[in-house]
Amino acid sequence: MRAGLIKFFVLLLALSACKERQPRGVIVKDSLPAMFPDYSGVTIPPNIAPLNFRITERADRVVTVITGKNGNLKIVSRDDRVIIPVHEWSRLLGDNIGEALRFEVSILADGRWTGFRPFRVSVAKEAIDGYLVYRNLMPGYQNWNKMGIYQRHLSSFDVKTVIDSRLIPGTCMNCHSFAGNNPDNMVLHLRESYGGTILHRNGVTEKINARAGKMFAAAAFPSWHPSGRYIAFSVNRVNQLFHSTGTRRASALDLKSDIVIYDIDNHEMKIPGQLSCGDRFETFPCFSHDGTRLYFCSADSVRMPSGFNTIRYSLCSIAFDEQSAEFASAEDTLVSSAVTGKSCSLPRVSPDGNFLMFTVSDYGAFPAYNPESDIRIVDLKTGKCFSADSLNSYDTESWHSWSSNSRWVVVSSRRMDGLHSNLYIAYVDARGVARKPFLLPQKDPCFYESFLYSFNVPEFAVKPVQVKAYEIAGVARRNLSVQVQAGSSH
DSSP states (O other): OHHHHHHHHHHHHHHHHTTSOSOTTOEEOSSOOOEESOOTTOEEOTTOOOOOEEESSOOSEEEEEEEETTEEEEEEESSSEEOOOHHHHHHHHHHTTTSEEEEEEEEEETTEEEEOOOEEEEEOSSOOOSEEEEEEEOSSGGGTTOEEEEEEETTSOOEEEEEETTTSTTEEEEEEEEETTEEEEEEEEEEETTOEEEEEETTEEEEEEOOOTTOSSOEEEEEEOTTSSEEEEEEEEEEEEEOSSSSOOEEEEEEEEEEEEEETTTTEEEEEGGGOOTTEEEEEEEEOTTSSEEEEEEEEOOOTTTTTTTOOOEEEEEEEETTTTEEEEEEEEEEOHHHHSOEEEEEEEOTTSSEEEEEEESSSSOGGGOTTOEEEEEETTTOOEEEOGGGOOSSOEEEEEEOTTSSEEEEEEOTTTSSSOEEEEEEBOTTSOBOOOEEOOOSSTTHHHHOOOEEEEEEEESSOOOSOHHHHHHHHHOSOOEEOEEEEEO
């Protein structure tokens, strides 16, 4: 009871203090405050966690006033960190959907108050999917087996483990993918100690042997068909190349790659001849929103590893028939590497079917290793390809995905320090134009200064992953797998 009364009077004091927006005697500068993360001018969803930030110049105390159309919130910080109360922030967002919030920041240093030019944060009308699932791993290659897949509740700072190396040691885990942003249908690939593909569908979790017939490797890099019956995989033989000179530390080499289709109901891996050509590399499949086409990346084969920096992939598509699980004989080229001089990878179609987002780099299939890698977008109605300038930086942009309503994207970027990949979220309007991205908010704005893991393979989810980590680990540890039969497709 006493604690509740104390909280009430503190809140009452804060609200009454809002009448005095700036400290007395403040000197206002015509510049924005130096802060991290930089949230000035961003567009955010109405269901995102507080945008906590830190002043990056000396600040003994910080006063922040956030103003909306129905009032304001005043936060008085006794250090350089601005921590916004979750409940008050949620109220502000709810009251200002489709509007903008005004941030006024003043700092106390050396006994003097300094104010800064206010900045705005726009609150979009469209919400974001409630969850974000991603992989954390260290950028040092010697620790490849210390990683995990986690889910973050985007309205709060809650993080839960989907699966990590503590439960299945010595295992590389990646390629998690959901059918239609819904983890009720989920696939996850494991390598090394407990190798296999974990498939969770219709409440059943099983481990399949995703290598059948004459496949030269296990299937990876999945894309669900909208029906939930098929999963397109690429089959890749990948090696790493470590550079002894130059600025690049390493490259991933796609020595050989094909595309296959897994028929879940029949436990059959179909190997289409059009997409398993010996003289070409085909990788990173992605079904269209209606399942009638498959997008993928294709390149003429080159001698590896000597030709690692000459291989360039074009962005292609091919018609797909759901009933027969057959592909058309002819494929289309959306973006030609011969024309652009760039290599395409990681195509992802917006759920509304209007846009396709992908990466371009100087060469190769794995943009996470290339600092020049950028995001581009294809308007699927017009065929026009354009650079998503607001999403790009001076360093690597790679893994990305769309929200279920096609209004939000998340991009893995190394722009912060050139080593660690972190997640940036951006609003994309109906024309395919992306707004200024914002760094995934954390409870402590100093989080990124000490967190040693990279974020990659981000996937939006409309609900949390229901299958428990111990259940995934138990299935992974079993020796028996569902045996997949090899089939053919034309």
